[in-house]
């Protein structure tokens with residue numbers, strides 16, 4: 001019964017959508033001259049703000065670094081406290097959902113999935129506490145697109161291993177981090193082992209270039225990961241671990257034997273859930289030429305059934321994109337495609353707010369895509385059967401390797417294609433998002449991340465003090481040969 005939501009929780013789920021105001025501050029005593037609180041934006045409603053955030057000042061960062069102390073409680077106690085945090089997340093689901101909707105623009109189904117993933121991370125890492133010393137002090141830099149799940153995943157892994165954590169959440173989503181960290185403290189994580197330092201990139205830069213930091217977990221863009229890598233190499237102790245999950249240019253191949261209904265559903269989910277704002281999302285769809293016409297007709301029909309709208313409406317499939325910068329970048333991309341006659345389909349969107357209609361854009365192949373478009377935009381190419389290996393070559397040539405999807409009923413082809421494509425998460429005859437903690441760990445290859453996979457058996461070892469050998473650090477090589485971020 002302890003896990004059932006309380007009536008308060010249900011009421012809390014309703015009220016905060018419109019009225020509640022949260023504040024987020026660094027969770028230690030503030031420095032003498034703190035930064036002034038600023039309004040946080042609601043991505044779906046520019047007239048609304050869910051609360052205020054006071055960014056960490058230089059003095060706050062200095063205090064946090066001085067005060068940080070590894071969590072040296074016995075493993076059993078750490079496990080019990082992480083499980084208690086999971087319980088508190090479940091009990092406070094109303095506030096967490098409200099924040100996911102109002103601060104991050106998450107639709108209700110996306111928010112439910114995210115809360116579940118966060119709870120899964122806490123219980124999984126709690127159940128797998130490594131028998132080794134911690135690295136020391138870990139900086140955890142988390143993204144706005146999973147402001148609860150990835151944020152909690154990084155922190156709970158670092159804490160399970162006994163590290164001190166300095167958390168720098170995404171600039172767009174400080175309030176949910178603040179609330180979640182308050183729950184962690186309430187459950188018994190010591191304040192010196194877990195400190196929140198909200199702010200912009202400069203806060204992250206300070207927390208990844210100070211020699212008192214011993215390791216960094218980062219999820220975000222490949223370019224930022226490379227800057228962090230360089231700053232760590234210059235300032236941190238040699239061998240300090242960087243655990244990075246970064247971008248992708250994810251493809252799916254649908255051949256003429258695929259079950260069309262299954263493929264269409266998988267594509268709609270993979271490209272448009274979370275408004276396409278997942279690094280795992282499908283970006284480039286290859287459809288075999290023989291079936292392309294009727295297949296794309298089915299796909300556009302399924303798109304027409306999607307509803308774009310306010311996150312807290314239960315009918316919403318696709319909420320807003322995160323901010324003005326994201327919105328304008330995607331809008332320009334769609335406008336360019338329109339002017340070049342490559343727009344294949346788009347659906348209606350609300351007139352105001354930062355909404356982008358799920359859109360199809362024609363491309364010749366993944367090579368036409370210069371960068372990851374982080375929104376509900378799917379690029380479509382066709383291929384002839386004899387071109388299969390060429391496409392696989394093109395997909396691998398992007399240098400990324402996060403997710404890949406294959407829709408076919410030919411067994412030999414499953415084996416051939418899944419062996420030939422270099423991607424961390426390969427999915428056959430299903431959607432290519434929504435990895436599951438424990439049973440389907442998530443992580444990329446090449447420019448998409450350093451590994452090990454989050455929610456998998458090797459992840460926690462990188463948060464423990466072991467001498468890292470060259471072969472355990474595959475990114476050293478990748479970084480040396482690629483040209484991004486230089």
Ligand code: UN1
Pocket residue numbers: 143145146150219277278279280281432433434435436442
């Ligand atoms: C991300 O979008 O930053 O499998 C990664 C999935 C999620 C992806 C998270 N775990 O769809």
